[in-house]
């Protein structure tokens with residue numbers, strides 16, 4: 001089992017202030033969360049930087065590649081890919097790209113601004129973010145209902161844009177090993193549980 005924050009932004013996002021080195025240090029120092037998905041807006045440069053920095057640390061932290069794509073219909077996270085999908089960024093194109101590249105699509109904060117909302121039902125996505133650290137309890141509950149009705153796994157991510165917002169929530173992933181592939185496979189299979197840390201302020 002590994003606890004992961006599956007939605008974090010770095011300075012490579014135009015609206016975030018988390019330095020990649022700080023992110024790695026904070027992850028390394030965290031007592032229980034040992035994996036992070038770097039999901040910058042429309043770029044994978046943050047992931048590559050964090051990955052490189054983390055490679056000089058001992059092996060017990062996991063950096064999951066990711067990106068949060070602003071599609072023409074709303075935000076969509078792709079985990080497990082190290083390159084950007086081709087444009088135009090429609091949900092269909094991003095989902096297809098993820099499939100072809102062994103990636104996994106997560107609908108972040110479906111009912112918040114830039115969320116896909118009920119339109120998420122139309123797409124072959126892999127998971128729904130049912131606990132977003134910067135979203136109200138009511139809107140997270142709606143996301144949880146969406147995941148249930150679509151019979152999809154529900155995951156959690158802090159959606160941190162500042163250091164203070166890191167690790168407010170986590171996804172417990174019951175993977176056979178702590179490799180990126182096995183963690184993503186376990187998420188796809190629904191071997192996940194979401195939880196709040198003591199740091200959460202919205203709940």
Ligand SMILES: [Zn+2]
Pocket residue numbers: 007009039068108159
């Ligand atoms: Zn985000």
